[in-house]
Amino acid sequence: MAMDGDTRPNDLSAFWMPFTSNRQFKKQPRMFVSADRMHYTTSDGRQVLDGTAGLWCCNAGHNRPKIVEAIQKQAAELDYAPAFQMGHPKAFELATKLVDMAPAPFEHAFFTNSGSESVETALKMALAYHRARGDSARTRLIGRERGYHGVNFGGISVGGIVNNRRMFGTLLTGVDHLPHTHLPEKNSFVKGQPEHGGYLADDLERIVTLHGAETIAAVIVEPMAGSTGVLLPPKGYLERLREICTKHGILLIFDEVITGFGRLGSSFAAEYYGVMPDLITCAKGLTNGVIPMGAVLATKQIHDAFMQGPEEAIELFHGYTYSGNPMAAAAGLATLDTYAEEGLFERAAGLAQYWEDALHSLKGLPHVIDIRGMGLIGAVELQSIPGAPTKRAFDAFLKCYEKGVLIRTTGDIIAMSPPLIIEKEHIDTLIGTLADVLKTLE
Structure with a gap:
């Protein structure tokens, strides 16, 4: 073991690097x-x-003055505040600013620390939402082949990237998958949304018939699949998913950890494609990657389903030590300001x-x-x-x-x-x- 003051700067052995050879x-x-x-x-x-x-x-980009200054100031002002039964102003300010820039249906933000945690949170919210409404049979989750939803157990269960799943046992039960939308024989070198493949959303009807709509809580997809290799949604695909989910009372979750915050030229892909899900997961660009932070955006309908019973009761038994962390909130506020001002x-x-x-x-x-x-x-x-x-x-x-x-x-x-x-x-x-x-x- 290194002695005090000996940082062994050239020793690379201790750090087991993620997703790295x-x-x-x-x-x-x-x-x-x-x-x-x-x-x-x-x-x-x-x-x-x-x-x-x-x-x-x-x-x-990197080393942006407003973000750097906000973090420095926050560190000296309030470095940490507990997130359970306590609060601090910047978390509320950031939530308000975030929902203001999001598409109209989204009125509430629940803070996490990463995209993976945002996915876990959204999946749990979907399950708990149905139970809160007395529809506790809805426990099944539907993902998509080649989908990437982070690396926690819920995320890799609904995800569909083989190497992220194969080493980790049976994962969550009650999960099924839609087919991916990559059709190279028909859509190679296409510009914009592919013409072919919208019909692939209809496979959700097959899954509904197989399991029963009354058992399905949510469908989660990336509106544009990023980490698997940038797979674009075919024309009509997202619209059809929304239609089928609405028809059968299934929640639709968009994983916008990559597509959020301007990547497609709009605040979120939901706005870009004109298709509104029930929950949106985000992270990454929320704080410009400077301090870890994620969020789940929820509609008023989702949020209000939990706001029942005695006022002193905890409505959702879920959260993280660093949910809405002051340093991350300061970085998020400065980041959203930078996006807007520039x-x-x-x-x-x-x-x-x-x-x-x-x-x-x-x-x-x-x-x-x-x-x-x-x-x-x-x-x-x-x-x-x-x-x-x-x-x-x-x-x-x-x-x-x-x-x-x-x-x-x-x-x-x-x-x-x-x-x-x-x-x-x-x-x-x-x-x-x-x-x-x-x-x-x-």
Whole structure:
């Protein structure tokens, strides 16, 4: 064990890194030591263009003055306050500001610490909502193949990414899955929402027939699936899901941990697509990724179903030590102010066409079998190397990093989601560097 004052700065063994090939990384570490606006600085002094907004979260870029100042001030004013049976003003201010920017049906916010916790919270709210209304038979949850809803047990149960599930036993019972919406044989290189696949939402009727509508509590989907490789909703798909859920009294949950806060050029994808769920999960861009925080947005109908019985009774036996944490709330308030003052959502919408054209300029390069994108998010899918899935995309990730550009990979899909402050010249650099790298891949 290290003695006092001995921090062993070059010893990488203690930190078991998440979603990382630990052995490969620790042989050739890639370390960021600072960041400002669109760029990271590496431990060897190189500038790296952030093509992924951190992990889909730094929507306002890095080292933003208003956010930094808010955190510094809050640390000296009120570092922590208990969240159970006590409060502090900034949590209430943030909740009000958050619901004001959300689509009209959403009037209440429940704070969490991450997207994973937001999903767990929304699933529990859905189950408890039906029970509060005397409909306790509704316990079944419906997710979707290739869905990503965080990494807690509820999230991986309704999620549908195989490697996130296979090691962890039987998971939650009473869960079923809709088919994913990826139809490469019909929708490759499409611009905007795909024409084909809206009918896939009708599979929910099959599931309802199989299990009985009276047993189903909620359906949870990402309106646009991000972590699985940017799968866009086909035209009419979300509308049909909403229609079927309404018909059968099933709650519809949108997981907007990625699509929230301007990623598509609007506050939330629900607004962008014009389809309103009953609950929205969010995180990431809520605090610009600076301090962990998430939230569940609920309609008045959901919230008020719990506000029954004696006033002194706890209405929902759920919450976290850090729900509405003062530091996170301060960061959230400053982040939402930054979005509004700089018009970043509108800015993203204004750059969407330039971004789309740049993405599709990669068509025809070696190994590129599909390109998908919407708002300021995009994916380039590569042909897998037989017997070595993921290798080609990971090689592209490493080469882009060496050339000063950060991208992200999932399987053999390259995903990009830059900060909303990106300029056209940054887009040119990001896509141009990726093009150069693609030409070198085996």
